[in-house]
Structure formats: structure tokens, C-alpha cells
Amino acid sequence: MDLEQSPKQPRGATRERIMEAATAVAHAVGPAHLSLDAVAERAGVSKGGLLYHFPTKASLIKAIVERHLETVANAAGITSCEADGDGDGVALRMMRAFLVTPVAKPGGAQGFLAAMAETPELLEPIRHHNERVAACLRRAQEPEIAMIAFLVVEGLRCLQLFDANPLTEAEIGRIFATLDRILGCPAETA
Amino acid sequence: MDLEQSPKQPRGATRERIMEAATAVAHAVGPAHLSLDAVAERAGVSKGGLLYHFPTKASLIKAIVERHLETVANAAGITSCEADGDGDGVALRMMRAFLVTPVAKPGGAQGFLAAMAETPELLEPIRHHNERVAACLRRAQEPEIAMIAFLVVEGLRCLQLFDANPLTEAEIGRIFATLDRILGCPAETA
DNA sequence: AAGAGTGTACCGTCCAGACGGTCAAGTCAA
DNA sequence: TTGACTTGACCGTCTGGACGGTACACTCTT
Numbered sequence: 552m553d554l555e556q557s558p559k560q561p562r563g564a565t566r567e568r569i570m571e572a573a574t575a576v577a578h579a580v581g582p583a584h585l586s587l588d589a590v591a592e593r594a595g596v597s598k599g600g601l602l603y604h605f606p607t608k609a610s611l612i613k614a615i616v617e618r619h620l621e622t623v624a625n626a627a628g629i630t631s632c633e634a635d636g637d638g639d640g641v642a643l644r645m646m647r648a649f650l651v652t653p654v655a656k657p658g659g660a661q662g663f664l665a666a667m668a669e670t671p672e673l674l675e676p677i678r679h680h681n682e683r684v685a686a687c688l689r690r691a692q693e694p695e696i697a698m699i700a701f702l703v704v705e706g707l708r709c710l711q712l713f714d715a716n717p718l719t720e721a722e723i724g725r726i727f728a729t730l731d732r733i734l735g736c737p738a739e740t741a
Numbered sequence: 742m743d744l745e746q747s748p749k750q751p752r753g754a755t756r757e758r759i760m761e762a763a764t765a766v767a768h769a770v771g772p773a774h775l776s777l778d779a780v781a782e783r784a785g786v787s788k789g790g791l792l793y794h795f796p797t798k799a800s801l802i803k804a805i806v807e808r809h810l811e812t813v814a815n816a817a818g819i820t821s822c823e824a825d826g827d828g829d830g831v832a833l834r835m836m837r838a839f840l841v842t843p844v845a846k847p848g849g850a851q852g853f854l855a856a857m858a859e860t861p862e863l864l865e866p867i868r869h870h871n872e873r874v875a876a877c878l879r880r881a882q883e884p885e886i887a888m889i890a891f892l893v894v895e896g897l898r899c900l901q902l903f904d905a906n907p908l909t910e911a912e913i914g915r916i917f918a919t920l921d922r923i924l925g926c927p928a929e930t931a
Numbered sequence: 932a933a934g935a936g937t938g939t940a941c942c943g944t945c946c947a948g949a950c951g952g953t954c955a956a957g958t959c960a961a
Numbered sequence: 962t963t964g965a966c967t968t969g970a971c972c973g974t975c976t977g978g979a980c981g982g983t984a985c986a987c988t989c990t991t
Contacts, residue, residue, distance in 0.1 A: 586975080699920065714861070715868045
């Protein structure tokens with residue numbers, strides 16, 4: 552009965568597995584049908600084990616949302632923007648981040664949907680996050696352009712969330728390149 | 742054939758009321774908890790009455806999605822684009838449409854979320870719709886720019902869907918004006 | 932070193948309530 | 962009378978989560 556080397560999993564591994572399982576299940580059966588039993592089975596723990604780590608369904612979803620948001624915020628460097636007010640930079644970083652983070656891969660953010668479907672209040676942190684981003688963007692040299700970049704990223708994220716993105720990777724690349732150029736040279740304003 | 746003074750509701754009014762009630766409930770309690778009982782109560786019909794018009798929950802949601810999509814497609818004039826290939830026009834019309842249609846008002850599209858939460862397959866028509874839009878955009882003079890406009894609209898729609906739009910109406914107006922200008926004068930390309 | 936005690940991680944059964952959907956029985960305008 | 966429309970009681974299933982275990986790794990005594 553020697554389970555590999557360490558008798559226990561590395562610390563926190565089970566939690567992680569459960570969260571991953573939850574997003575996978577949500578993606579498979581639709582967030583509305585996300586059941587703890589299914590998650591537990593997929594994660595390879597019992598229901599009791601799951602509930603040990605996440606005492607309620609809401610707490611599980613909340614954890615997923617928070618982790619996700621953290622990833623995105625880090626990638627975009629929001630905090631650094633708040634320090635030095637580099638609005639254009641945020642827009643650029645968000646674009647880069649989009650191309651890199653797992654958020655971009657289909658089904659990579661189904662936890663969000665589960666959250667939204669389950670308890671709309673869980674979206675509060677997202678609202679907060681967006682407010683922070685917006686505040687940064689307003690400080691950009693040309694706020695409208697920076698906001699456009701932001702919205703493009705959001706649009707893509709959203710389409711991917713719905714598995715309904717009709718654009719190819721190459722197209723997305725060209726779009727970002729175009730935005731890059733526009734952001735790079737504020738240029739020919741009125 | 743004056744349908745409106747029939748002692749009963751005008752034809753189809755109940756269906757309409759049910760669909761509206763469904764989106765309202767979805768918005769209130771979260772799409773995952775959209776129950777037929779709640780919808781029926783809100784619509785002022787009995788459960789049986791509801792099931793008469795929509796034999797299954799899925800059919801109700803499907804109807805909502807379809808109606809919604811129709812509205813959007815009409816407003817953007819997709820079909821006309823497919824006829825004359827006016828990609829830039831679609832992008833412009835989508836922007837205008839966004840400002841006008843009820844889709845833009847918060848909670849106005851919660852049916853979508855319910856759909857996605859309930860049965861991901863119901864999103865198929867959306868995928869299809871987006872493919873058509875993309876095809877139009879590719880025929881634009883400057884596809885990248887048109888796609889940017891498209892993505893901006895999608896981004897806004899998405900943010901509104903999540904009640905997480907940090908931008909003011911004035912800002913959105915300026916953003917659209919900027920896009921308008923860029924779309925209007927394909928101009929200074931490399 | 933043996934035993935008692937404590938904390939962490941996890942298991943699996945059980946149950947009340949919610950939900951989707953059925954159906955037999957109306958209602959009422961045409 | 963017919964048939965579109967509506968009712969509300971009812972049923973079977975699913976689900977969240979409470980709960981009472983188990984197993985193991987630790988101290989801390991004695």
C-alpha cells in the first residue's frame with residue numbers, strides 16, 4: 552500500500568485537484584449541473600473529503616474565482632500600474648497576458664461561469680478588479696485607445712468563455728499587432 | 742384581424758411574458774437556480790401553463806436565445822452584409838446596434854447565461870452567428886480594424902452580461918466615436 | 932518505550948428539500 | 962361542442978451538506 556514515496560500528497564495538492572476537477576466538470580456538463588458528487592469523483596476523493604476542504608459549494612467556487620483573478624491581475628500587473636499610473640502599459644500587458652495565460656485556452660475559465668451561474672454575488676471581486684483596471688486606463692495618454700485594447704481583450708476572453716470564438720490565432724495575432732502599433736504611437740490625434 | 746382586443750391577452754403575449762420572467766429570474770437568483778416554478782410565478786401563470794408553452798426547460802431557454810440572436814443579427818444587418826460583403830459596415834452597425842438594443846441594458850441578456858449554464862449545446866447558434874459575422878469582417882477593407890470594433894462590442898456586451906462594466910456611458914460614447922473615426926478613414930496603413 | 936491524547940485528512944451513508952416534468956380536470960371564446 | 966389555453970396536485974430523481982466514522986502522524990506524559 553505504499554503510495555509512491557510520500558504517504559500523503561504534497562500539501563494543498565488535493566485542494567488543487569478538486570478545483571481543477573470542478574472546472575473540468577463545469578465545462579463538461581454545464582455550470583448549472585456542477586454537482587459536488589461529480590467533482591469529488593473526478594478529483595478522486597470522496598464527497599466527505601471534498602467537503603472537508605470546501606465546506607460548501609459556494610466556498611469551492613469562490614476559491615476558483617479568486618485564484619483565477621489573481622492570475623489575471625498578476626499577469627497584467629495592475630498593482631504596478633496603480634503605483635506609477637501607466638495606463639497604456641496595462642493595456643499592453645493585458646494583451647500579452649491574454650496570449651500567455653491558461654485563461655485563454657478554451658474551458659480554462661469555466662469556473663467563472665459556474666460562479667456566475669451559481670451565485671452572482673461572487674462576481675463582486677470581478678467588478679472590483681475591473682474598476683481598478685478602468686482607473687488605470689483613464690490615466691493613459693489616450694484613454695479611448697487604451698480602453699479599446701482592454702475591451703478587445705475582454706471580448707476575446709468572453710468569446711473563448713463561450714467556446715464561440717470565430718477568429719483564428721493568426722487573426723488574433725494581427726489584431727494585437729495592430730493595437731500594439733496604435734498604442735505604441737499615440738500619433739495623429741485631432 | 743385585430744388581435745389586440747381579444748379578451749385574452751394578445752396572441753403570444755403569455756409566451757413573451759414567460760420569457761421575460763425567465764430572464765428576470767435568472768438575473769435575480771443566478772442562472773443556475775433558474776427554476777420553472779419561479780418563472781411561472783413571476784410570469785403570473787401556473788407551472789402547467791408554463792409547460793404548455795414550453796414543454797421543457799431547454800425549449801424555453803432555446804427560445805430566449807433565438808429571439809435574442811435574431812434581435813442582434815437584425816440590428817447589425819448581418820444578412821445584408823453577406824449579400825454585399827460590406828465588412829466595415831457590419832462593424833459600424835454592430836456598434837450602433839449596441840447603443841440601441843435592449844441587449845445593452847444590464848441583465849438584458851441573462852437568458853444567454855442561463856442557456857450556457859444549462860446546456861452548453863444551446864450556444865451552438867451563437868457560434869454559428871459569430872462565424873457569419875467573422876466571415877463578413879474578413880471582407881472588410883482593413884479586417885483587423887473591423888475585428889477590433891467587433892471585439893470591442895463583444896467585450897462590452899460581456900461586461901454588461903456580468904454586470905461588471907466599469908466604463909461610463911460617456912466613455913463608451915467616446916470609444917465608439919474613436920472607432921467610428923478609425924473605421925471611417927481606413928487611412929494611414931503601412 | 933508504551934500508552935494516552937490531539938489534530939489533520941479523508942471516507943461514505945443518509946436525508947430533507949428542490950426541481951423538472953406528467954396528467955386529469957377544468958375554463959371559456961368561437 | 963370543440964379546442965386552445967390554464968390549473969394545481971403529484972411523482973421520481975437529484976443534490977447539498979450534515980454527520981459519524983477511520984487512519985495516520987504528531988506530541989506529551991509516565
